[in-house]
Amino acid sequence: MAKIYFTPGPSQLYPTVEQHLQKAVFENIGSISHRSSDFQRIYQSLVENLRELLNIPQDFAILCTSSATEIWERILMNCVDKTEKALFCVNGAFSERFYSFAQTLQKNAIKQEILEGQGFDFEKVQIQEDTKLVAITHNETSTGARSPNTEIHKIKEKYSSTLLAVDIVSSVPIVELDFSLVDIAYFSVQKAFGLPAGLGIWIVNLRCLEKAKELEAKNEVIGTYHSLPNLWKYFTKYQTPETPNVLAIYLLSKVTGDMLNKGISKIRQESKVKAGKIYNFIEKSNFLNPFVENKKYQSETVIVAKTKKKNSEEIITRLDEDDIIIGSGYKNFKTNHIRIANFPTHNLSEIERLLESLSKI
Numbered sequence: 001m002a003k004i005y006f007t008p009g010p011s012q013l014y015p016t017v018e019q020h021l022q023k024a025v026f027e028n029i030g031s032i033s034h035r036s037s038d039f040q041r042i043y044q045s046l047v048e049n050l051r052e053l054l055n056i057p058q059d060f061a062i063l064c065t066s067s068a069t070e071i072w073e074r075i076l077m078n079c080v081d082k083t084e085k086a087l088f089c090v091n092g093a094f095s096e097r098f099y100s101f102a103q104t105l106q107k108n109a110i111k112q113e114i115l116e117g118q119g120f121d122f123e124k125v126q127i128q129e130d131t132k133l134v135a136i137t138h139n140e141t142s143t144g145a146r147s148p149n150t151e152i153h154k155i156k157e158k159y160s161s162t163l164l165a166v167d168i169v170s171s172v173p174i175v176e177l178d179f180s181l182v183d184i185a186y187f188s189v190q191k192a193f194g195l196p197a198g199l200g201i202w203i204v205n206l207r208c209l210e211k212a213k214e215l216e217a218k219n220e221v222i223g224t225y226h227s228l229p230n231l232w233k234y235f236t237k238y239q240t241p242e243t244p245n246v247l248a249i250y251l252l253s254k255v256t257g258d259m260l261n262k263g264i265s266k267i268r269q270e271s272k273v274k275a276g277k278i279y280n281f282i283e284k285s286n287f288l289n290p291f292v293e294n295k296k297y298q299s300e301t302v303i304v305a306k307t308k309k310k311n312s313e314e315i316i317t318r319l320d321e322d323d324i325i326i327g328s329g330y331k332n333f334k335t336n337h338i339r340i341a342n343f344p345t346h347n348l349s350e351i352e353r354l355l356e357s358l359s360k361i
């Protein structure tokens with residue numbers, strides 16, 4: 001049987017990627033100029049599809065970068081002054097990494113940290129009035145802890161003067177954000193969109209652009225070709241400052257189109273059902289326990305289980321014999337966690353195949 005990847009990223013490609021790749025070769029996508037109207041049409045179609053899929057208002061730009069990691073740096077250089085307070089809500093390796101970038105760039109970074117495997121109750125997070133940036137990770141891919149989106153929205157309801165940046169790398173397009181209460185959201189494509197790696201999407205509003213221009217006017221370094229004002233300037237023409245990953249932009253425009261055809265509410269509904277089946281299995285299993293104990297914070301898209309008695313390596317190897325690839329634990333949890341992605345690419349029968357294979361252990 002063909003291998004299937006339940007790894008949290010890179011993961012199984014979305015089922016239509018193969019046909020789009022073939023068409024891309026046929027249509028010479030790898031050869032067209034990034035200054036051509038052909039490219040502008042591709043970028044425009046990506047922007048229109050994403051706006052519709054995620055309900056993104058017109059005052060947000062949708063910018064192409066190399067990765068989510070790059071976007072961390074872009075946000076720090078463009079959206080917060082070094083004297084202003086920036087708050088980082090940390091509950092795992094990815095949220096910690098963003099915080100560490102802020103320290104390296106000598107920002108006034110403040111960390112609110114909770115234990116790994118726990119989710120944030122944003123009503124309880126202490127935010128000082130003069131905080132100018134709040135950074136949160138909607139879905140901590142390292143632990144499988146997710147914040148309910150309604151909780152995220154409470155931040156801006158209470159502290160409207162801060163900019164709010166939300167990492168949706170491993171929960172997009174399942175998460176439903178209210179963009180009237182968020183200033184920045186970002187993701188890379190090799191997780192829940194099921195595409196090859198090499199493209200980061202930065203969704204960012206006019207308030208952030210104004211902020212970047214204000215920093216520039218104060219002679220702060222906001223970057224070169226990928227400063228926010230420069231990215232935005234090119235975006236208005238559906239272009240990018242550099243020669244971008246045209247193939248990845250093309251593929252994302254196509255896959256978002258396929259998702260729109262299928263219907264985002266159907267995709268979200270299926271996601272819930274599949275996640276329910278996986279958690280149900282884990283709870284009944286005699287060799288696994290959910291790592292995130294509070295159901296309210298259990299991720300729907302990256303499901304993490306801690307192992308009892310068995311080492312994760314043994315479980316991973318056994319599944320591999322059935323051509324099923326799952327993720328190990330992240331860093332310190334490498335040998336006693338397994339991580340299972342439940343992305344839109346994974347259909348119900350594939351989830352059943354995974355659970356059947358797990359049940360033989």
Ligand SMILES: *Cc1c(COP(=O)(O)O)cnc(C)c1O
Pocket residue numbers: 009067068069070094137139140141142167169170188189191
């Ligand atoms: C994978 C991941 C990132 C980094 O993505 P890259 O594409 O490697 O830059 C950031 N945040 C979260 C939550 C992730 O899962």
